[in-house]
Amino acid sequence: MTAASVPSPAPAVAPAPPFRTVGGPASVFADLDALEALAARRRDQAGTALRIAADVRRMLDGLALAVAVAPSAARLSVRLTEGDRACRALAGRLEEAGNALAHAAEGYRAAERGAAGVMDTQDLGVEALTAWMFNAGRNGVTASDVEFVLRQAPDALLERLAGEKLAGPAEAALSKAPFIGPLVAVAQRIPWVDRVLDNALGTTLEATADVVLDTSAGELVDHATLSGLAARVVDAAENAAVLPVAAEPAPAPARLDGSVTDLLSLVPGDDAPAGAVTVTAVVASDTGERTWVVGLPGTQERETAEDGSTNWMDVYGVADAYAGGSARAGEGLAQALELAGVPEGATVVFVGYSAGGMHAVNMTGHPDVTSRWRAGGAVTVGAPGGSLTPRPGTPVLSLQRETDVMTGLDGGPNAASTDWATVTMADTRPDAVREGAAESLWHAMAEDPAGQVRELLAAPGRWVDAVAGGGSEHSLEAYRAAAAEYEAADPALRVQEQGILAALAGLTAGRVESATQVTLRRRRRATRADVVPPERLYP
Amino acid sequence: MSLPPPIAALLRGLVAAGLHDDAARLGVRLTSAHTDLTAARHAEGALTDLQAQLRAIFAEAQSLAAGVRASVDVAWRSEAGRRHADTARALHGAAEARVDEALEWLALLQGALHEAGQARLDAEHRVRQAEETATITLRALAVAA
Numbered sequence: 233m234t235a236a237s238v239p240s241p242a243p244a245v246a247p248a249p250p251f252r253t254v255g256g257p258a259s260v261f262a263d264l265d266a267l268e269a270l271a272a273r274r275r276d277q278a279g280t281a282l283r284i285a286a287d288v289r290r291m292l293d294g295l296a297l298a299v300a301v302a303p304s305a306a307r308l309s310v311r312l313t314e315g316d317r318a319c320r321a322l323a324g325r326l327e328e329a330g331n332a333l334a335h336a337a338e339g340y341r342a343a344e345r346g347a348a349g350v351m352d353t354q355d356l357g358v359e360a361l362t363a364w365m366f367n368a369g370r371n372g373v374t375a376s377d378v379e380f381v382l383r384q385a386p387d388a389l390l391e392r393l394a395g396e397k398l399a400g401p402a403e404a405a406l407s408k409a410p411f412i413g414p415l416v417a418v419a420q421r422i423p424w425v426d427r428v429l430d431n432a433l434g435t436t437l438e439a440t441a442d443v444v445l446d447t448s449a450g451e452l453v454d455h456a457t458l459s460g461l462a463a464r465v466v467d468a469a470e471n472a473a474v475l476p477v478a479a480e481p482a483p484a485p486a487r488l489d490g491s492v493t494d495l496l497s498l499v500p501g502d503d504a505p506a507g508a509v510t511v512t513a514v515v516a517s518d519t520g521e522r523t524w525v526v527g528l529p530g531t532q533e534r535e536t537a538e539d540g541s542t543n544w545m546d547v548y549g550v551a552d553a554y555a556g557g558s559a560r561a562g563e564g565l566a567q568a569l570e571l572a573g574v575p576e577g578a579t580v581v582f583v584g585y586s587a588g589g590m591h592a593v594n595m596t597g598h599p600d601v602t603s604r605w606r607a608g609g610a611v612t613v614g615a616p617g618g619s620l621t622p623r624p625g626t627p628v629l630s631l632q633r634e635t636d637v638m639t640g641l642d643g644g645p646n647a648a649s650t651d652w653a654t655v656t657m658a659d660t661r662p663d664a665v666r667e668g669a670a671e672s673l674w675h676a677m678a679e680d681p682a683g684q685v686r687e688l689l690a691a692p693g694r695w696v697d698a699v700a701g702g703g704s705e706h707s708l709e710a711y712r713a714a715a716a717e718y719e720a721a722d723p724a725l726r727v728q729e730q731g732i733l734a735a736l737a738g739l740t741a742g743r744v745e746s747a748t749q750v751t752l753r754r755r756r757r758a759t760r761a762d763v764v765p766p767e768r769l770y771p
Numbered sequence: 772m773s774l775p776p777p778i779a780a781l782l783r784g785l786v787a788a789g790l791h792d793d794a795a796r797l798g799v800r801l802t803s804a805h806t807d808l809t810a811a812r813h814a815e816g817a818l819t820d821l822q823a824q825l826r827a828i829f830a831e832a833q834s835l836a837a838g839v840r841a842s843v844d845v846a847w848r849s850e851a852g853r854r855h856a857d858t859a860r861a862l863h864g865a866a867e868a869r870v871d872e873a874l875e876w877l878a879l880l881q882g883a884l885h886e887a888g889q890a891r892l893d894a895e896h897r898v899r900q901a902e903e904t905a906t907i908t909l910r911a912l913a914v915a916a
Contacts, residue, residue: 258848259848260850260852262848263847263851266845266852267851267855270842273838273842277835277838280835280838281869284828284831284832284835284869287824287828287831288828290824291821291824291825291828294817294820294824295818295821297813297817298814298817298821300810300814301886301887301890302818302883302884302885302887302890303883303886304882304883304886305814305879305880305883305886305887308876308879311872311875311876312876315869315873315876318868318869318872319869321865322862322866322869325862325865326862329855329859332854332855332858333851333855336852336854336855337851339851340851
């Protein structure tokens with residue numbers, strides 16, 4: 233065998249990193265301020281070069297007197313003319329460089345704004361989007377897939393609507409569109425959704441039908457606008473003040489090591505009472521300083537009643553977090569901190585799962601909290617945070633799983649910055665496992681949306697289990713495992729967000745001094761019985 | 772052009788002595804030399820002013836180059852920053868070239884100042900020579916008389 237025929241060993245393929253991080257003190261976002269400052273300096277320098285050019289031209293005037301006397305003055309006159317041109321050219325290049333830097337910084341800022349800054353180059357119609365969904369789902373459905381579909385769907389559906397001739401009410405035209413038709417049918421069978429639709433969506437569509445048909449769909453609406461509007465409608469119609477109603481000692485580990493894994497042990501699980509949060513005092517071993525860690529649960533069961541659900545962590549609580557900056561949750565949590573004995577001025581770190589993570593981010597800037605305590609940071613897992621804005625300068629770490637489609641419901645990425653790092657665990661599922669319940673639903677939805685919605689009505693639990701049920705990709709257990717995997721990985725992979733991890737660990741590592749479980753409830757809304765005399769209610 | 776009073780007096784003396792041709796020749800020489808002297812002095816003055824301006828331009832060009840240089844060795848994390856690093860190096864080269872140019876201008880200006888100084892000395896010498904000629908002629912006339 234000749235040397236040439238010896239098969240060379242296959243090049244070693246580096247294993248894919250188990251996660252990717254966007255944001256953090258050592259990320260590109262650290263460059264943003266520097267890029268903007270340099271852009272301004274470049275423009276100043278362009279001004280300086282232009283001033284030099286003007287001075288050079290003035291010198292030429294003064295030099296005219298000497299040209300006849302001194303031959304060198306004549307040569308200088310020629311060189312100054314060239315110098316004037318060179319200085320103006322340099323000014324142009326400096327200005328151009330400044331503009332390029334400013335443009336780049338603007339691009340990063342747009343990305344930093346998260347979902348609002350996301351611009352998809354593709355613009356798919358309903359059929360193309362459905363086909364894309366079908367193909368994308370072949371390798372498992374991911375959060376990115378869901379985000380893409382949610383960003384594309386409003387345009388695609390409105391384009392379809394714009395092609396419909398409105399023979400009757402707008403709702404009738406809506407019902408002709410795939411997806412929307414079945415969803416309207418669902419809405420009409422769920423009393424609270426139907427009421428909201430009747431009061432808000434239906435009326436709004438009736439009133440704006442002409443505008444919808446006459447306006448380019450792309451200019452009319454996007455996912456962030458639509459979902460924000462819907463959340464505001466739900467928030468205003470269904471939410472009420474949140475109040476702490478009980479406090480009792482809670483079990484807690486003797487120490488916290490400052491890791492994300494340890495912090496997640498403070499997040500109330502399924503065994504905790506509905507609406508309960510934990511407030512844990514941690515004393516740093518070296519400094520003796522105290523930090524209070526607030527653990528926030530994920531979305532819980534809605535307790536349907538005529539006076540509305542009093543569980544503030546039900547699905548309406550998501551609307552509070554999504555559209556209202558957790559206004560109501562923040563008022564309640566501030567009172568909960570007081571009830572748990574957190575002294576004013578103390579440092580508080582918020583740790584939340586799913587919707588609790590959204591509240592955790594919002595708490596870093598909630599006035600009722602920040603006016604009395606120092607928000608030291610936040611940790612979120614499985615929280616769709618694309619619409620959220622943490623308080624600048626507050627370290628926030630968000631852990632997501634690419635396989636968790638719930639984190640894609642925000643329609644875009646979290647707003648990355650030097651203070652906010654989002655770690656997304658890669659989809660490492662074997663091919664066989666990628667055909668789970670979520671994928672089945674995804675494919676079925678792409679093929680037969682109307683049929684799937686009918687099945688959803690018959691067995692809603694199947695959908696819930698698929699995307700949010702116990703043991704699924706979105707479960708708290710899955711996130712505890714993800715946190716452990718993340719923290720066991722090569723530390724070199726975490727260098728980008730290390731500053732945030734260190735800041736959070738510095739605050740939360742230490743001896744657990746006390747742990748309190750505070751249960752909060754949403755205030756009961758007035759019912760018809762409260763405002764209508766019984767004899768008129770029951771004639 | 773009006774000649775300085777001592778020179779005009781010398782020329783008047785020659786005319787009074789009937790030496791009209793000598794007075795005319797000397798007048799031409801003196802006027803030319805004095806014109807050159809005035810021009811050389813003006814040029815020297817202007818060049819001295821320009822030297823101060825050019826030193827200020829040189830300082831500003833140096834400051835500009837240093838400002839551009841400051842961003843060359845930044846360890847950028849972003850792609851935009853890394854892209855700009857190459858631009859910054861090119862800009863620094865261009866700014867340094869302007870500093871070199873300003874140095875060259877200063878050297879040329881120094882040369883021009885020297886030349887203007889030489890022109891002044893030369894004109895002064897020519898004025899003195901014409902004055903001496905007139906003085907010698909007048910003395911010779913006085914001795915002959």
